[in-house]
Amino acid sequence: MEGFWAVIFPVLRVWFTSLVVLIMLPAMFGISLGITETYMKILIKSLEWATHRIQRASRAEEILKHSASNGLIQRDDSSLEQEIEELRRSRPKSAERGDFTLSDVLYFTRKGIESIVEDDVTQRFTSEELVSWNLLTRTNNNFQYISLRLTVLWGVGVVVRYCILLPLRITLTAIGLSWLVIGTTMVGFLPNFRVKGWLSDLVHLMCYRICARGLSATIHYHNKQNRPKRGGICVANHTSPIDVVILANDGCYAMVGQVHGGLMGVLQRAMERSCPHIWFERAEMRDRHLVTQRLRDHANDKTKLPILIFPEGTCINNTSVMMFKKGSFEIGGTIYPVAIKYDPQFGDAFWNSSKYSMVSYLLRMMTSWAIVCNVWYLPPMAQKEGEDAVQFANRVKSTIAQQGGLVDLAWDGGLKRAKVKDSLKEQQQKKYSHMVVGDDSSD
């Protein structure tokens, strides 16, 4: 046993010192030594080669090209009224406008079957399908054995990811989180001078930078001049808990969320000590008035950090933006929209909370190639005259969707777990009733 430790100790020492010097210190001060860049270049080259190989091997190249569109069927955009008019045009008699025919069911039938084959909503709650394989088993979708060299490359990838990158990343994250707790607690002991705020920001930034390195995150920030300012509210589309790390790498935010137990609770309490965040007890969250009031108080205080909110309320798979809950838009104050788009080729950031627990999700993150994403800061927006919260929310949502190249959906992200509201079906029935009885329907 003694001999074992005599060997392991120096190795561990070298490991740690190199870690600290090469990765941690530069990360803390925001400098880059170029190691990550080199890694990414090698990675991109290998993936390009792999893609080329797969395309060459599979003779049905057109299938790969078509999957790029990723849709299975073509759907009409025409309205209920248009479609039913068309169906009725071939009536044996020309009856009064607005009457029932047996062929009306065909419209609903086709719409129903189309939605069974492919619908806009359920596909947003599972990971996006890749156009070409990125050498991870988890995304291996219909790609069979191609060649020996490809398999060897995949094997090398497995070894690199699990034996080299994973321990590295776990160590970094552990250091980052412990530093967060220690640093914020230390800052918390200081009296309330201006320096305290500056130190608190520094500690937070350093820790998030270390954590970002712990995920091999490469983030490109665009339009930094629109970065959220104090007293404002930052809204972004939500894909995973990692979004917080991504955004906090470039600025300091006040977090909003539920009080958790365990490790999260420790982090939350530590962060609370150095600068004010907004944590709610579970019972308090149901009281919407209370929630809005606390957020408003925070936003009105111009010395406090901008609030970070994800109005979708749940994780979506980064191909679309779903309904923004109007609560965040009723607070008043300036809204700073931010669009986040991950590149799924290097690692899938979406957290499918019904399939993976937080721990297994983090492990999957740490055994991906890297997390690559683009963050766009959009110009600040404010509620217009005569615009209500819902319209304002939709306007912000469209801006974010457009910038990030995401599909703008009106559906509620809560449909991940909950049933759809009956009122939507009633809307459809009402529209159809107008077609049956003409304009004098009983309202």
Place this chain on the structure above:
Amino acid sequence: MGSRASSLLREEDIEEIKRETGFSHSQITRLYSRFHSLDKGENGALSREDFQRIPELAINPLGDRIINAFFPEGEDQVNFRGFMRTLAHFRPVEDNEKNKNLTSGEPLNSRANKLLFAFRLYDLDRDDKISRDELLQVLRMMVGVNISDEQLGSIADRTIQEADTNGDMCISFSEFTKVLEKVDVEQKMSIRFLH
């Protein structure tokens, strides 16, 4: 998530489904992925709740009837073969197929079979007649609470009167076909696959 799905579907199964329904190989594998993603219980079969989870289907006024069409008499689960057999009704009719000699008689996506599918949406008790009650049921599903009983009743009476040729106050399948003879059923009851 997709990765294991295609491996559960064997080549022989794909060939059989191809023969029975006429779908292409790639269409069958993609529809199998879809089937698998809807199958939350991962037991190789879909229940009515699995269909109800699709929001666009849940708000469709005829949603329940359409879901019913997938389940054979008295069953609560539909496997992939049954799923494909029902979807096959909505495959577009290709011109070269009209001349082919198919071993199993008429293809599932012929005009007559498409019309039969629509007919069965009305005819719940499968007695090959749409009675006034059955027609009223479907009408009520489609209009919700927006039309009164009397108005709906008179609409139903008028429809039966127009269609009924043999005076039994019900609509048989041939009478139904006659009413819809000018409707482009092949196009209206088909889904356009992208590949």
